[in-house]
Amino acid sequence: MWKHVAANGLSLLIVALLAVGGVVAWGKRAYEQPGPLAEAICLRVEPGSNMRRVSEELAARGAVDTPQIMRLGATYTERSDDLKAGSFLIREGASMADIVGEITAEGQSTCGTEVVYRIGVTESEIRVRELDPATGRFDIVAEFDPAAEAEAPEAYTEVADRNDTRFRIAMAEGVTSWQVVEALKAADFLSGEVAGVPPEGMLAPDSYEVRPGAIREDLLALMQERQGDRLSTAWENRAEGLPYDTPAEALTMASIVEKETGVPEERGQVASVFVNRLREGMRLQTDPTVIYGITNGEGVLGRGLRRSELDAATPYNTYQIDGLPPTPIANPGLASIEAALNPDETDLLYFVADGTGGHAFGRTLAEHNENVARWRAIEAERQSN
Template sequence: RAAFDPVSEEPPAIYLEMLEPADTRFRLAMAEGVTSWQVVEGLKLIDILTGEINGIPEEGSLAPDSYELVRGMSRAEVIAEMQRRQAERLARAWANRAEGLPFETPEEALILASIVEKETGVPEERRIVASVFINRLKKGMRLQTDPAVIYGLTKGQGVLGRGLRQSELRRETPYNTYLIDGLPPTPIANPGLASIEAVLNPEETDFLYFVADGTGGHAFAKTLAEHNRNVARYRAIERDRANGSD
């Protein structure tokens, strides 16, 4: 059993487990929310695979899932299977999407799914988080999502490893959703099926804002005034924690 993580600040992008004592079959698990660069870097470290990978696959095109490998299989084969599964998932979810969504193409839904994937790790929140962004898109509000800004800085190659600076929130990149209207040009990670389904069948809410609630989840708000109160509560929690650690 081995874990491969090219960036130590994030959960392993690639996980390999022996399935048979004969050492001929292995299971590879790809985590939700990793970037295509991380997947490629992980695959390079798996010595039972062969061949090179020509370039980085399009962001969002790889399906987080479990894959069975055989010694001698090419890395290109693995990438192709990841892409096949993601395309199949997206097509199926798109065919079963709710009405009235602000997407013209499945690819636009995939972009938002990647943002939802990076914004919350709480399964019960995904459809609510998706509803916030969809409500904002419908109203012409900017998405203002930090993970997209971070992607514009790192290009998906590693993690920032710290909080965003104010100067970075003002930096012009195609992914700075504080400055651009609508969606960024590409996904910012490879979203799992649950996040894809969340954006194509979101919760029906009037929420326009959310912020961390200090427990691992988020507090949602319909108005800016309500959101500002939630932000103040979260900052108070963070101050209390900081004081408690002194």
């Protein structure tokens, strides 16, 4: 009798274990299989929230079928206590495992609001952008110049203190160090004083993600470190026989190339013209250096050069001095640095605007004069229309 009872008990235990195993296997499949979300959403996790609250919201928005399984899966994988505050992009068909991974990762928001402070050559502005989860594109909801406007728009002040708002500094190629410092001073989401303007040319144009309260001097130090690394690498891989002996001179050349053309495919040709002129003992004769000698990099000239300015003897007037000016005239991007240290191999000595935004290049003075005549005709036609 007892043997019979024991046998039945063992059978029941086996059946129970099999049932539990089946439930576990089913739960694992449900946790890892694609979810029901038909269109991507942006999920905002508030500070102090928990996995129950988040899973219930996801269920209400159609991202998960069974919030209990999501919570059990998070517990089983030891992620329940890793929930981060922020805004997270939950993609179409994301599994519960994918969602848990997204909201418990490094805590970097992947959607929602982004504040981009673009430091440009002629103007700087803050843009408040919202990511549209359905399209993956940002919609601009506000634009303003913090240095020129006394009050920021409401669309900015409403999101500036939110924990999931991301901040980014986007520094354009060709801005001067003075322009960068002045722009950073106007950013109310940064902190700390700036002791002085960094050396011209030694700030790397790039995109820098920052946190509210980031110290301005630390950001400038990062910009200098990045530019130093770029210059060092490019110098190590430079072409042979260049007419400058130090990385500092190469950086000066790169800044001239940066200011002379905004057409990426022209940088190597423009650099080759200046390199060839240095080799031939010709003066560089480039307007941007003259302009820098007038403005000292503090803003833009805003007008054409006068004959008296072209004739004036200054350290930056390359119509009057031999060789390179004493310092860079702006902060060049990586492509211009590489062009200066690996220019195209040409016999070009001249270039002038061609009316399309690019330049017409010439090997001889006669070719150059023809190109200049064509450009003046284009200018005259534009002025008459």
